[in-house]
Amino acid sequence: MFRLEKVFQNDDSGYVLFSNFIKSFILLATAYIFVILSDNSIYELTDFKIFKSSNFFFYSILLSITFFIFSFFLGNKKEYKKNFLSFLMEDVCNFIISVICVFATIFIFRINFSLELKFIYLLTTHIVVLFLIKLYFNNLYQKLIDKNIIQKNIMIVGTYNDVKKILSEKFEKILIFKCCMITDLSNLNQKLIKSEIKFPIFNENEDIRSILEYHSLGQIWILNGDKDKTNVLSKIFKYSVDTLNIKLEEVPNIKGKKLLANKYDFEFYEMSRFYGINLFLKILIDKFLSLIFLIIASPILIFSAIAIYIEDGYPILFTQNRTGWDGRRFKIYKLRSLKKVSFDKTLQVTKDDKRLLKIGKLIRRYSIDELPQFLNVLNGDMSIVGPRPHMVEHDIHYSSLFNNFLKRHKCNPGLTGWAQVNGLRGATPKPEIMEKRMDYDLWYLNNWTIWLDFYIILKTFYALIKYKGD
Secondary structure (H helix, E strand, O other): OOOHHHHOOOOOHHHHHHHHHHHHHHHHHHHHHHHHHHHOOHHHOOOHHHHHOOOOHHHHHHHHHHHHHHHHHHOOOOOOOOOHHHHHHHHHHHHHHHHHHHHHHHHHOOOOOOOOHHHHHHHHHHHHHHHHHHHHHHHHHHHHHHOOOOOEEEEEEEOHHHHHHHHOOOOOOOEEEEEEEEOOHHHOOHHHHHHHOOOOEEOOOOOHHHHHHHHOOOEEEEEOOOOOOHHHHHHHOOOOOEEEEEEEEEOOOOOOOOOEOOOEEEEEEEOOOOOHHHHHHHHHHHHHHHHHHHHHHHHHHHHHHHHHHHHHOOOOEEEEEEEOHHHOEEEEEEEOOEOOOOOOOOOOOOOOOOOEOHHHHHHHHOOHHHOOHHHHHHHOOOEEEOOOOOEHHHHHHHHOOOOOHHHHHOOOOEEEOHHHHOOOOOOOOOHHHHHHHHHHHHHHHHHOOHHHHHHHHHHHHHHHHHOOOO
């Protein structure tokens, strides 16, 4: 439902921010419990007045806020590290700096505070608690990886020797090698190679689209991609998946430079903007707004369902295969607007189409038939804002006409999008119209922000009236 593997696709910033927020909150909670229990019984734990009137009230609040700020700006924001050194360098150092800053603030603003012996006990308790929280988040991070809740599904592309070299390295468990494409496979003993490499092996003439969809790939690693692999690269770059160039020449582990297995330099050929904290916020906003919109639109949905049933009986909903993130297929939900007759389901509906129900014309005109797709959003297959999903057959057709067409799948498809609020709604009878829609979608993917999503949502209400769909 939450597609956390995409949140963690390129960094751990979401997990780091979440862990730092919890640490800051627990520092405050620890001080609260410590202050009350130091002079009172457990039955007074709910008496907030005791804490508020204590010597540590302002100190504890300032410490919690300051610790979170320093953790955000001074700590490692991109990569979650589980070792003890990271605890000392990040948690303990940030805590000590925070304490010093809080004392400076108390002195400057002359806030009432007097040092007591139990202040030393509180400092010790805070450090012990931070260590226990660190152990907890280490364990949680590992469980998320072990249960495949977060993972990076990877295909390796390179020569046989390059693939063997990368597989001999020790990587973090979050990296899952699903398959590989060996570019010199035709010149080798394939039976021997398949017995040696324990996951699916493909050659450079395979259908990459099918590989992406079947193995749910999130990244493709091109090994020494600047060498003689131009044909493979040109085929891969047509698709939406994140693509890295892994340079297998050993380089020194330069401080501050991110390397694979502390050994290999790399660069991104293609990289989606949809990952990390911003993606997690987008997912939360999608879930919240979907529930709100479904509640608000429920009278319209009920009226439309009754009208469809009266005119043409069951079924009320219409489902169809559509293409989602990284080319993965899903079932899209719509209110049925066409009659129950045999026809080519890949044929797009046009204005005054004879297949339309009477109520179908109305619900399509104002996109009421799209409202059940909020269920797709709740299910994690779609987003409120994103490129509109097309039928799988249409994706295959238009990808043969436009090289960049399948790059539209670098995020979840949406109920509305940048193309739709700019007038490109409804059928696309001419390839030129689809190309224009593709250009708007690619602009959205390259310029996405949370604020752009809010702007598109607000503009959608205006677009529904101005640009009436077919």
